[in-house]
Amino acid sequence: MKKFLLFTSDLAILFCSLLLTLYLRYGQTFSEKLEFHLAPFSLIFVVWLIVFYIANLYEPATLRNNIHFYSSLLQAIMVSLVISIAFFYLIPVFSITPKTNLAIFAAIFTGLGFSVRFGFNRVFEKKFKKSALIVGLNQQTLELAGFIKENPQLGYELRCVVDLAPEKPAGAEDEFTKFGIIQGLHNLEKTINSEGIDAVVISPDAYQTPEIINIFYKSIGQKISFFNLASFYERLTGKVPLGAINQIWFLENLSEGKKRGYEIIKRVFDTFFAVIIGIVSLVLYPFIVLAVKTSSGPIFYKQKRVGQAGKVFEIIKFRTMRKNAEENTGAVWTTENDPRITKAGNFLRKTRLDELPQIWNILKGEMSFVGPRAERPEFHDTLQKNVPFYEERYLTKPGLTGWAQINFHYGSSIKDAAEKLKYDLYYIKNRSLLLDLGVILKTVRIALKQAGR
Numbered sequence: 001m002k003k004f005l006l007f008t009s010d011l012a013i014l015f016c017s018l019l020l021t022l023y024l025r026y027g028q029t030f031s032e033k034l035e036f037h038l039a040p041f042s043l044i045f046v047v048w049l050i051v052f053y054i055a056n057l058y059e060p061a062t063l064r065n066n067i068h069f070y071s072s073l074l075q076a077i078m079v080s081l082v083i084s085i086a087f088f089y090l091i092p093v094f095s096i097t098p099k100t101n102l103a104i105f106a107a108i109f110t111g112l113g114f115s116v117r118f119g120f121n122r123v124f125e126k127k128f129k130k131s132a133l134i135v136g137l138n139q140q141t142l143e144l145a146g147f148i149k150e151n152p153q154l155g156y157e158l159r160c161v162v163d164l165a166p167e168k169p170a171g172a173e174d175e176f177t178k179f180g181i182i183q184g185l186h187n188l189e190k191t192i193n194s195e196g197i198d199a200v201v202i203s204p205d206a207y208q209t210p211e212i213i214n215i216f217y218k219s220i221g222q223k224i225s226f227f228n229l230a231s232f233y234e235r236l237t238g239k240v241p242l243g244a245i246n247q248i249w250f251l252e253n254l255s256e257g258k259k260r261g262y263e264i265i266k267r268v269f270d271t272f273f274a275v276i277i278g279i280v281s282l283v284l285y286p287f288i289v290l291a292v293k294t295s296s297g298p299i300f301y302k303q304k305r306v307g308q309a310g311k312v313f314e315i316i317k318f319r320t321m322r323k324n325a326e327e328n329t330g331a332v333w334t335t336e337n338d339p340r341i342t343k344a345g346n347f348l349r350k351t352r353l354d355e356l357p358q359i360w361n362i363l364k365g366e367m368s369f370v371g372p373r374a375e376r377p378e379f380h381d382t383l384q385k386n387v388p389f390y391e392e393r394y395l396t397k398p399g400l401t402g403w404a405q406i407n408f409h410y411g412s413s414i415k416d417a418a419e420k421l422k423y424d425l426y427y428i429k430n431r432s433l434l435l436d437l438g439v440i441l442k443t444v445r446i447a448l449k450q451a452g453r
Contacts, residue, residue, distance in 0.1 A: 002124065002155075003058045009116055010052060014045045017109040021101055037098070044087060048080040053438070054445045055079075057117075063153045065121045073117060074110075081106050124153040131196055132156045135188065135212070136203025136229070137163035137181065140241040144201065144233050145179045154236055159195050162188045164209055189215045192224070203229045204244055238407060239422035240429070242388055250392060253429045262432060269433075270368050278359040288318055288353055291344035297323030300357060305374035308397045312377055313366040318354040320345025352447045355400055362400070370436040371399030372424040383417050390417070393424040396431065401443040403427035403435070 018041050022030035055076040056062045062069055084102055098105075132148060134141045141161055148158045160180040175181065182191065191197065192215070200219075206212055216226060229244045292299050301319040304312055321340045341349065348354035361367040367374065372393045375383065384390050404423035408416070427435070 006058050013112045020108050021105040044084045051076050051080045054441045063121050063124050129157045130198035131159050132199045133197045134161045134201045136206040140243045192219050199225045201227050201232045240425040274359045274362040281356050294344050295342045306380045316357040320354050368397040368399045370439045371397050374398030386414050387418045406442040
């Protein structure tokens with residue numbers, strides 16, 4: 001609902017800004033000019049909204065009245081304006097070149113956009129909040145409690161976390177104070193009845209206490225919404241809590257038979273765009289080859305990866321590391337400022353240009369444009385032993401980009417791999433053409449900002 005409201009408001013502001021621009025410029029005759037401006041500006045508005053989406057201006061987690069948000073908003077407006085100028089002056093399809101009108105429009109939209117977003121963000125942070133209570137004390141509930149406190153714009157206010165254990169854990173004073181943790185079923189029932197709780201999030205271990213069901217049952221008349229931890233955590237964070245799921249969760253949520261139609265359509269799109277992008281990208285190959293050859297070694301680099309259903313295949317990339325970079329160390333994760341990466345390779349990685357040859361893997365059906373990252377067999381064995389449910393990420397094809405790649409930094413440890421798996425499971429469960437399109441658009445932002453590794 002928040003995303004829809006923001007999208008609708010931005011669309012309204014765009015057209016309102018156009019009308020104000022024409023009125024200020026042409027006075028009472030602005031309606032005559034509207035006929036010439038409406039069609040081309042409507043096309044431009046679609047681009048503006050796409051740029052805003054790429055800039056994360058519709059993501060609830062970013063809707064805060066802080067310098068980071070307004071910096072992103074201003075950058076998105078500037079990028080959109082540059083695209084608009086290019087559209088009117090480099091593609092002379094329409095009979096107008098609105099230099100002055102574009103300047104006036106941009107100024108009006110910036111003023112209105114900043115004002116409306118300030119109001120929305122303030123409302124999201126301060127108003128219409130639902131009071132939440134979390135039942136069960138464990139790592140996942142503490143993560144969720146921290147996330148709710150750090151993101152008030154999501155619409156929830158954490159009242160407390162209920163620890164069902166009879167005694168307070170040793171050394172947990174800070175956490176008990178920070179999250180307002182209370183103990184015992186008596187305090188749970190009292191809090192539900194007196195604090196006006198709107199949402200109760202229930203950890204799986206809470207169901208091991210029989211009396212707790214009776215407490216919840218007696219609270220039905222208070223119009224409280226009850227959520228299991230896994231679904232509530234997933235909805236707010238965009239990832240699946242590994243400690244709150246089991247084999248039953250996979251049976252209930254990963255029914256692959258329902259995805260057959262999607263997989264067929266996705267394969268068609270993968271093939272079509274792989275051919276188009278593969279042909280267009282050939283223009284860049286000579287420049288990339290020259291950059292790669294600034295250091296000694298081959299142009300391309302082949303590496304084995306684990307794909308769908310655990311099948312090992314070989315990817316091909318432009319070489320970004322020194323020749324024989326792993327000769328003495330063996331397979332190791334890439335780290336920040338990795339000395340093995342060449343200067344040219346660093347640029348290719350940040351812009352994702354090194355991955356262009358993997359278009360061939362997509363054409364062969366070994367990969368997709370969107371999916372979990374294809375891991376190296378050397379790391380797979382270690383991660384399979386140390387990260388629960390790690391093999392489930394191979395239910396679908398690996399991708400050039402993915403939900404985990406755009407939401408989490410490059411993994412370089414077992415802990416990072418476990419965190420990325422939470423995002424991978426979210427993607428596998430919720431994957432759709434719309435989600436894939438969103439991932440691709442967000443990847444464009446990362447590539448342009450050179451934020452890859």
